[in-house]
Amino acid sequence: MQSIPYLSPIHGGVRDGVSIYIQGSVPENITRFRINLLCGESDSSDVALHFNPRFDGWDKVVFNSRKGGSWMSEEKIHKMPFSKGKPFELVIMITAKGFQVNNKDDFFLFPHRLPVERIRAIQVSGDVTIQTINIIGVSHASRPFLFQ
Known part of the structure; x- marks a missing residue:
């Protein structure tokens, strides 16, 4: 189990063909949580992908x-x-067209707004519990992040 908020570098960065696999759970009293792919290793870094489920009566x-x-x-x-x-x-696949986000099925393709080569870290915060984050297909050796 990974403590939240969580911020970790993605060694070797990402490119087209890399997938980020996240396994976790959301509590009964969830309000929102976020997963950010950062172009640096701090809260103030540019964000290539901000994924933010909100349970606010108008779930989105x-x-x-x-x-x-x-x-x-x-x-x-x-x-x-x-x-x-x-x-x-949850699987976030980096494709030539954008970030393909899947949860059982294709959920949404978010077009790239910043170069994926700039992505350096992943950040998770909010009402969520994370068991596993795996980065699949990174440069050099595939180094999975496993949190038990």
Whole structure:
């Protein structure tokens, strides 16, 4: 089990063909959580992908990017791939067209706004429990992050 908030470098960075596999669960009393792919290793870094499920009565997932300290325009998907009090598996695939986010099925393709070569870290925060984060297909050896 990984403590939240969580921030870890992605050694070797990412490129087209890399997948990020996240296994976790959301509590019954969830409000929101976020997964950010950062272009640096601090909270103030640019954000290539902001994935933000919100349970606020109008359940939705917000996608966005941040460049130079400013958030860009949000893309809101009004369907929720997570259930309160349930485990989940999420895969973020980096493709030539964007970030393909899957949870059992294809959920959403978020187009690239920043070069994926700039991604250096993954950050997870909010109302979520994370068991595993695996980065599959990284440069050099495939080094999975395993949290038990």
